[in-house]
Every structure is written in structure tokens, then in C-alpha cells.
Amino acid sequence: MRSRAQVRVLPDGRRLHLEDGPIDIVLQAFGAEDQIRRAYRSAVDRFVAVLDELCRELPLLREQVCFGGREPSGIIARRMFAAVMPYAEENFITPMAAVAGAVAEEILAAMTSSAALSRAYVNDGGDIALDIGSGERFVIGMVGRPDRPPLAGTLFGTMILDSNQPVRGIATSGWRGRSFSLGIADAVTILAKTAAMADAAATIVANAVDLPGHPAISRIAARELSPDSDLGDRLVTTAVGELTSAEVSRALGRGSACAERLIASGLIDAAALNLQGTTRVMAPVESPEMALSPGGRSLVYA
Amino acid sequence: MPDHDAIRCDACPVLCYIKPGRTGACDRYGNQGGQLVRLDPHVVLDRAVSRGDSLVPFLERDRDWDGNIVSGPRTFVTAIGAGTTYPDYKPAPFIISSEVEGVDMVTVVTEGIFSYCGVKVKIDTDRHLGPERSLVRAKGEPVGHVTTSEYGSQMLSLGGVRHLTGGTRDEGNVTCETLLNLCNGKAAELTIDDGADVVVEAGKPPVVNGVVEERMRVGCGSATIGMFAKQWHGKIDDVVVVDDHITGVLSEHQAGKMLGIPETGIKMKGRRSTPGRYFRVAEPGTAWGGTNIREPLSILAPFNPKIAWAGLRLLMVSTTGEHYAYYELDDALRPMEKDLPDSLRLSVERIKENCEVALSTVIFMGGAGGSLRAGVTENPVKLTRSVRDSLTRVTCGGAPVYVWPGGGITLMVDVSRMPENAFGYVPTPALVAPIEFTLKLDDYSALGGYMDRVRPLSSLLNDEGRRHVSARAENPWPFEDNRRRSQS
Numbered sequence A: 001m002r003s004r005a006q007v008r009v010l011p012d013g014r015r016l017h018l019e020d021g022p023i024d025i026v027l028q029a030f031g032a033e034d035q036i037r038r039a040y041r042s043a044v045d046r047f048v049a050v051l052d053e054l055c056r057e058l059p060l061l062r063e064q065v066c067f068g069g070r071e072p073s074g075i076i077a078r079r080m081f082a083a084v085m086p087y088a089e090e091n092f093i094t095p096m097a098a099v100a101g102a103v104a105e106e107i108l109a110a111m112t113s114s115a116a117l118s119r120a121y122v123n124d125g126g127d128i129a130l131d132i133g134s135g136e137r138f139v140i141g142m143v144g145r146p147d148r149p150p151l152a153g154t155l156f157g158t159m160i161l162d163s164n165q166p167v168r169g170i171a172t173s174g175w176r177g178r179s180f181s182l183g184i185a186d187a188v189t190i191l192a193k194t195a196a197m198a199d200a201a202a203t204i205v206a207n208a209v210d211l212p213g214h215p216a217i218s219r220i221a222a223r224e225l226s227p228d229s230d231l232g233d234r235l236v237t238t239a240v241g242e243l244t245s246a247e248v249s250r251a252l253g254r255g256s257a258c259a260e261r262l263i264a265s266g267l268i269d270a271a272a273l274n275l276q277g278t279t280r281v282m283a284p285v286e287s288p289e290m291a292l293s294p295g296g297r298s299l300v301y302a
Numbered sequence B: 001m002p003d004h005d006a007i008r009c010d011a012c013p014v015l016c017y018i019k020p021g022r023t024g025a026c027d028r029y030g031n032q033g034g035q036l037v038r039l040d041p042h043v044v045l046d047r048a049v050s051r052g053d054s055l056v057p058f059l060e061r062d063r064d065w066d067g068n069i070v071s072g073p074r075t076f077v078t079a080i081g082a083g084t085t086y087p088d089y090k091p092a093p094f095i096i097s098s099e100v101e102g103v104d105m106v107t108v109v110t111e112g113i114f115s116y117c118g119v120k121v122k123i124d125t126d127r128h129l130g131p132e133r134s135l136v137r138a139k140g141e142p143v144g145h146v147t148t149s150e151y152g153s154q155m156l157s158l159g160g161v162r163h164l165t166g167g168t169r170d171e172g173n174v175t176c177e178t179l180l181n182l183c184n185g186k187a188a189e190l191t192i193d194d195g196a197d198v199v200v201e202a203g204k205p206p207v208v209n210g211v212v213e214e215r216m217r218v219g220c221g222s223a224t225i226g227m228f229a230k231q232w233h234g235k236i237d238d239v240v241v242v243d244d245h246i247t248g249v250l251s252e253h254q255a256g257k258m259l260g261i262p263e264t265g266i267k268m269k270g271r272r273s274t275p276g277r278y279f280r281v282a283e284p285g286t287a288w289g290g291t292n293i294r295e296p297l298s299i300l301a302p303f304n305p306k307i308a309w310a311g312l313r314l315l316m317v318s319t320t321g322e323h324y325a326y327y328e329l330d331d332a333l334r335p336m337e338k339d340l341p342d343s344l345r346l347s348v349e350r351i352k353e354n355c356e357v358a359l360s361t362v363i364f365m366g367g368a369g370g371s372l373r374a375g376v377t378e379n380p381v382k383l384t385r386s387v388r389d390s391l392t393r394v395t396c397g398g399a400p401v402y403v404w405p406g407g408g409i410t411l412m413v414d415v416s417r418m419p420e421n422a423f424g425y426v427p428t429p430a431l432v433a434p435i436e437f438t439l440k441l442d443d444y445s446a447l448g449g450y451m452d453r454v455r456p457l458s459s460l461l462n463d464e465g466r467r468h469v470s471a472r473a474e475n476p477w478p479f480e481d482n483r484r485r486s487q488s
Helices: A033-055 A075-087 A095-114 A195-208 A245-264 B055-060 B161-165 B169-183 B221-232 B254-258 B342-353 B370-374 B380-388 B441-446 B482-487
Strands: A006-009 A016-020 A023-030 A119-124 A127-132 A137-143 A155-162 A169-173 A187-192 A217-221 A235-240 A270-275 A278-282 A289-292 B029-032 B035-038 B042-046 B075-077 B094-100 B103-114 B117-124 B135-138 B141-150 B153-159 B188-192 B197-200 B238-242 B246-249 B271-274 B277-279 B313-318 B324-329 B335-338 B360-368 B393-396 B409-414 B424-426 B430-440 B454-456 B466-470
Touching: A006 B466, A016 A033, A023 A033, A023 A095, A033 A075, A033 A095, A075 A095, A075 A195, A095 A119, A095 A127, A095 A169, A095 A195, A127 A137, A127 A155, A127 A195, A169 A195, A187 A195, A187 A245, A195 A245, A195 A270, A245 A270, A245 A278, B075 B103, B103 B360, B103 B370, B103 B441, B117 B141, B117 B161, B117 B169, B117 B197, B117 B430, B135 B169, B141 B161, B141 B169, B153 B161, B153 B169, B161 B169, B169 B188, B169 B360, B169 B424, B169 B430, B221 B238, B221 B246, B221 B254, B221 B277, B221 B342, B313 B342, B360 B430, B370 B380, B380 B409, B380 B430, B393 B409, B430 B441
Parallel strands: B042 B466, B094 B454, B238 B313
Antiparallel strands: A006 A016, A016 A023, A023 A119, A119 A127, A127 A169, A137 A155, A155 A289, A169 A187, A187 A270, A217 A235, A270 A278, B029 B035, B042 B075, B094 B103, B103 B430, B117 B153, B117 B360, B135 B141, B135 B188, B141 B153, B188 B197, B238 B246, B246 B277, B271 B277, B313 B324, B324 B335, B360 B409, B393 B430, B424 B430
């Protein structure tokens, strides 16, 4: 029997690659061989149903959420809805802002509920759900330009996550990525308790990194590029010219202020903002250990 | 909302609207000048060496890798996304050399434009889909016809050059679209003149008039008696196999007589055809054996008291084994239901086990014309002969094909053994299918191949834009010789 989804083991023989429509996942489980096998089987079993499930409610998931509005019914869709709800009052946001993170969480849950693993990750196009067993840790690299292959030297920083920290989700957003952005950040990486929460927050913070009305920034109505985009007539960024360091600083300042509010309200744990080679990290002192590569020019602790 | 120049992509359920020059949410399908185009890069098959041939054996294999290293190249370049030889005199887009066990091999890779092509669809169902030769329509256009019935299945022949280019423009376009969908593993909705509406999709159960076919019965009620009579002999006095077509009775049936099973005095309602075989014991339905029977005793008249005896053991079972009941006659010769003895349980389960899942299956059939063959060699007939002589192996997207005997290279391939979305189309209309020819380098030279175009496998693998797909475990590896495989 043939399904639309494609599944393969990557050439390293360890990582699993899942692909269906726009969903593109690389995942890996660690632990005993038979448990890994069991986890991968569960991941595939769950994965093949995900796209159809989401598409059944797609029109609703592309609508602005509001309190008391119609709620979706699918388990992934409800997770998306819950992740964007905290932003609904002050921002335009649809559940689609958390789709990648919510899918990553669902696949991870299928793996961890069926197998005993020491740790695992599910990376859905840069939005990552993590499972970290006691005493285990992950080293995460952050890329400054999500649109380019992460070759040596292009990481703007690394961070180490261990089982004592609450972070189980990582997401990155920026105007160069596959999704549209209202802002000009090259990359905003968010650490949060879940991947869906991180995904929604990355969208919000990346939108906040902006210089409204600046002539070097080209924007176009999302509908012009993609007629069924959930962003409709909102202007999305298509090009950002060379900015002065003062302008970079101003744009990052707006983003940092936004990230700071989200950290204070407990929605996220840390954020790293990247714009034209300058990086700002917003992280409480007790939060994950972040190390910036020499390229990073500025470092701010919230 | 939709812009006039945006097109709707139906490759997945997201159904993106895509503007000209842009891609959908997946970045794999795009709108090029108003046409939906697959932007997938050229596909190569990878044969993983460390953990089995593909995901499936890796996941299902319970023992660890046994340490064998696969000999020969682990990558096979398919024609999917390779491009075509159009116009005709052009050599195939890729002519790849690789070494297999010390022998230099060459694989000629091209996407063929098939005007002469179609699909044969096998639909597992006992339902009447329509008279032989009736037209099969999609969106009202004739796209093929009903052909012969096979055992437990109905066959359709769809496409072919007369529908593709011999009729109206709409007929050609709808035919092309239907073939493309079926070949790429998508569903097609078909309507048969004076017959049924069917939804077929390769590898999925057919849907006939809105009803999903679940299982193929092992045979009619009479055939089931014949098949299992020996297993029942000595364990039971009589068996009734309930069927919509022919209901069978063990003690009266030829098979029972041969085994010396005595008469039981059983009396069936319905019309007797030959001994032990009854037509129309009930109306068609969704209960026992495709009938409307919910209470199996309703098809029995009282036992003949001159023959029957108290304690007589009777099994009633449907042709799929899904329904069954076991009775013993009381002193008044009335059947009383009892638990099925273990000695009979196995036979009921075996009936069930022999009912296979009903599927639609799709075989692509096309003929490689002179121009395609000219892309392989300057003297096309030599390629035909080389294929005939089994010197050249033909594959479609790495999947094995059957080449019809006789002239030309007319091949058949099970589309579900090919990589996803292996087929495309051109507006002619015609289907674009991948085709690869693998042969010894010496033989290639001898048949007038384009030797100056031969390039090593390694020259391709470093390029960007190639898509690596795991080889399917059920397919023979294209570089391996059939004879050697069957011996090992």
C-alpha cells in the first residue's frame, strides 16, 4: 500500500526523514536499539495521518484566533490554538503560526509514549521538540541564515540544554525562512517549554524586529505571493537592504523588548535575535547556557 | 478570492493556490507559466548498506545487521526528473557508468514521452461493474473500457492513444489527467456506462457505488465446500456455506459424496442447482455471505425425520468466515446453537485467512517509440534486440518491468513499486514516464551507444539538486542479475 508520505532513513543510518506535503521532519531517538526501532515505527504510524488531519480544519486554522471563537477539534490543531492564544489580544495571529512546533510535539509524543528512550528530538523544518532523560543533554547550534545550509562557521551560537531546565521546545523564525514574516529579523530563535509555544513566540518576536516605513525594506501583501496565505493583505518582508549599525540596534531593540515581555510573563525561557550579523541574546541568568560564536557582536542578558 | 493566474495544486490536501513563478507551501510544486510543475530534482535510489535496503526492513527486522556489505554500486540513477530526449536526435540526458563486480556497466536514463500508453486496472470485487466493452468515463469523457472479468476481479483498460490523441481535446486531457493520477498513486473517480460508479486508487480498496470493498471471498459457497470438505470430514455431520451466489451443503455436495459423508436429512430453502448447490437462498445484502440473512436457520426447512438423528452436528458459515454458528439437533430434531468446538474453529479461521483484502491495482503499460530508443543508440532497433536478448535490463524509476514479447519495447510496470510522483505529462497530451536501460559498457558500445556521453556515477553525486530516495526492499536491485538472484 502506498501513501503520499515519504519516509526514509538518512544515509547516517540513524536519523529518520519524514516528508508529506509541506511537512519535512528529521528526527532521532537515542537509547537501546529495539526501543529506537519501536519509537521510529510509532513516529511513522502517527506521521502518515497528520497532514490529512490538519487539512480537514485548514480554513479554521488560517483564521485569527479570539477568545470565545470557534475552537478546532484535532489534537494537533488544539495545541496550535492554545499556543497562539496568549498573543491573540494584541496581535494578528492564526494557529498556523504554531503548526510546525505542534506537529513536532505530536510526533515526539508518539515516540516517547511507545518506547523507553534516553533522549530524542523531532525537528520539523527548524522547529524542534525535545525529550531529555534525566542526566542527559543536547547541544543545539543556532544558524544566522535559516535559508542557507548550516555549514561550518555559519552558526552564530550554540546552547546546551539539560534535563534540569524546563526547555523542551526550540523554534526559529525570520523573513528569509519558508514562512512569511512581518519583520526583518534574519533569525529569531526561541526556547520555551514546548515546541508549539516556541513556534508561536518566534513568529511574534521576529515580527517585532522591524523598522516600520524604512525605505530599504521591501514589502508586499502576502496574498500577492500566496493567494491563500493566512496573512491576507498584510505586508510581508521580501528584501532588506544594508542597514546602519544604529538602525540594526533600533530594530533589535524593538524585538528584545518584546522578547523580554514574553520571558517576564513566562511564555518563553530565552531568545536569540539575529539581524545582519548582530546577535542579541535574552536569557535569565538561570536559563540555558548559551555561547555565542566570535561573530556575535552584542550580548544582552535580561 | 483566487487570482486568475494562480493555479490550484492538488499534490497534497493543503491545496495551495500558486501564483506564476512561485511555489506552494512545500517548495516542491510550482506554477510555471500557468502549468503545475513538479520541481523535484532528479531522483537517485540509494541502497543503504548498514541497515538494510530501506526503512521497512530496518524497522521490521528484529536481528541486527549481519555485517554483509552489498557489492557493487549503492546508488542507481533513475530517470525521474532527468528530462527527455526531445527533440528526437538528442542523446538521453544521462548515460552513467558504474562498476558492478569488476564489470563496467552503463545505465541510460531518460524520461519517455508516451503517447501510446495506458493503464490496466484490476478491481477486486464480485460486484458487476458493467458489461464488457462498456465505456469508462471520467468527468463525463470516455477514458477507457471494461474488459474481461478475472477470478474475483474486474478489469478496466484505460487510456491508450485513441483516447489520448484520437478524440476531442477534452477527451484527451481528461484521459491524460486520469492516467497521471492513477500512476502517481492518486484516486480516480470513474463511471461505467450501464454500470457502476467506482473510485480506484492503486493499492487501496475499491469503492463501488459508494461502498468500500473489504475482502475477497475465497470462493463461492460450493467451492468453499470443495476446498474444506476434507478438513471437516469426521469432525462434523454437515456444513452449510452461505453465499449470495451459490450456497453449498457438504452432505449433498459432490465433495461430500466422494468422502462418503452420509445424508443428514437437511432441507434448504432456495432453488437447487445441482446436488449440494443452491441459488438464491436469500437476497443480496450486507449480512451473512453477502446476503441479507441475519438468522442463518431461516434458510433451513425442518430436517427430514426419516434421515436426521438427535445429536446431529451442523456448522453454518459464510464464504468469508466472518459469520458462523454451530448447532446440534435436539430430540425433536431442532437445531440448538452451541459453542463452536475447537476442532472446527481452525477451519473457520482458515476460511477467513484465505479471504484477501480487496484492492485496486494499477499497471502502467507503454511502448518505447523509436525516438526514445534513438536517445539510447543511433540505431534504435539494436536496443530492442538487446532487450530481447536480456543483455539490457529495463526499469522504470528503478522498478522491475515486464517487456511484452514480439516487436518494439512495450512494457508493463506496477506503479506502486515506483517512487512517489514518478510520472509527469506534456500538453500533447501524453504521459511522461521514467525509463532506464542498464547494460554492460561493452554491449552498449556494440549497439552504437553514445560513448562520448558516458559519465561516471561519481560525477553526478556531487551535484546539488539530486534527490536521494531509498530503494524499495521488494524490488530487485537494478544492477543485480535476475538469474543470480534466483539461485541465491
